[in-house]
Amino acid sequence: MAQSSTSGKRAKTSIHDDVSGNDAAAIEAYKTYVRVMSCIPPTHFKEMEKTKPESMRKHKLLLESRDQLKEIHADIVKEEALFVEERKRWVADNRNLCTDMNKFFVERCQWETNFKEIYLKPLYEKRCIAAKGVPDFWLTAMIANKILYKQIAERDTEALYFLNDIESSRTIDLKGFELKFTFDDHNPYFKNKVLTKKYEVIDDNESVSLKAIGTKIDWYPSQNLTQQSGKSSESFFKFFSSYATIDPLSFDKEADELKGDLPTDYLIGTKFRDKIIPHAISWYTFSEDDDSDFGDDNDEECERCSRW
Numbered sequence: 001m002a003q004s005s006t007s008g009k010r011a012k013t014s015i016h017d018d019v020s021g022n023d024a025a026a027i028e029a030y031k032t033y034v035r036v037m038s039c040i041p042p043t044h045f046k047e048m049e050k051t052k053p054e055s056m057r058k059h060k061l062l063l064e065s066r067d068q069l070k071e072i073h074a075d076i077v078k079e080e081a082l083f084v085e086e087r088k089r090w091v092a093d094n095r096n097l098c099t100d101m102n103k104f105f106v107e108r109c110q111w112e113t114n115f116k117e118i119y120l121k122p123l124y125e126k127r128c129i130a131a132k133g134v135p136d137f138w139l140t141a142m143i144a145n146k147i148l149y150k151q152i153a154e155r156d157t158e159a160l161y162f163l164n165d166i167e168s169s170r171t172i173d174l175k176g177f178e179l180k181f182t183f184d185d186h187n188p189y190f191k192n193k194v195l196t197k198k199y200e201v202i203d204d205n206e207s208v209s210l211k212a213i214g215t216k217i218d219w220y221p222s223q224n225l226t227q228q229s230g231k232s233s234e235s236f237f238k239f240f241s242s243y244a245t246i247d248p249l250s251f252d253k254e255a256d257e258l259k260g261d262l263p264t265d266y267l268i269g270t271k272f273r274d275k276i277i278p279h280a281i282s283w284y285t286f287s288e289d290d291d292s293d294f295g296d297d298n299d300e301e302c303e304r305c306s307r308w
Contacts, residue, residue, distance in 0.1 A: 065133030141283035214240035
């Protein structure tokens with residue numbers, strides 16, 4: 001995050017070692033707030049309700065949403081563990097049956113997509129509903145991740161407050177993926193209800209290239225966060241730009257991922273796909289392990305993550 005902000009509805013900060021001074025104090029205060037709110041039992045609000053009914057009503061709704069999210073998170077963890085075991089079994093049963101390795105990996109991706117559609121997607125949908133009762137759920141999950149935190153400018157936070165959900169899906173050919181960001185209807189910054197970023201991998205057997213297709217943002221007058229005083233300004237929303245790579249890339253069939261000099265926003269996209277989306281509840285509560293660079297995933301983590 002270019003700068004840490006304590007303006008708006010509450011402090012919007014992250015937990016990282018490379019901050020100091022007021023930023024560090026704000027971070028600790030915010031961590032305390034989140035952890036306290038996750039521990040206070042509803043019974044403690046009975047007497048307080050008598051003097052501040054509206055405030056306590058909101059706190060109780062937050063606590064109810066918190067309890068729902070805890071249950072949903074437990075179910076997601078259980079299904080992820082099942083996914084890892086079933087995936088290993090599927091690979092063991094099918095690897096030697098297919099002589100065409102490209103076909104094998106496509107079929108494996110199709111199996112993974114089907115599994116997640118049946119077992120994980122319904123849980124993500126339940127999470128989306130429960131998260132509506134939690135202020136800044138997705139914004140907090142994003143800025144708790146060190147990589148994403150650095151991409152969010154101070155002015156972006158108020159717009160990201162209206163972010164309701166983030167989803168990921170495979171492209172039709174299963175080589176690429178698409179991210180879908182859904183915003184509240186009352187978002188005063190742009191007219192789009194949905195912003196998408198799609199990554200298409202073009203593999204013609206001689207060279208591999210990447211095509212990124214982002215939604216053109218329909219900004220309201222004077223609300224363009226990528227422009228300030230008529231000049232280009234750092235903003236997370238530049239993530240939705242479109243381009244095609246010029247430098248040649250390689251496609252690691254066995255690992256099912258791109259290799260080479262990858263654009264930064266593609267690597268950020270994989271953070272959303274593999275970390276933020278499947279583990280959003282852990283990021284929101286600051287209980288997920290942070291990552292210090294783009295290449296920190298081990299094999300076990302890659303099998304556990306949401307490779308859509």
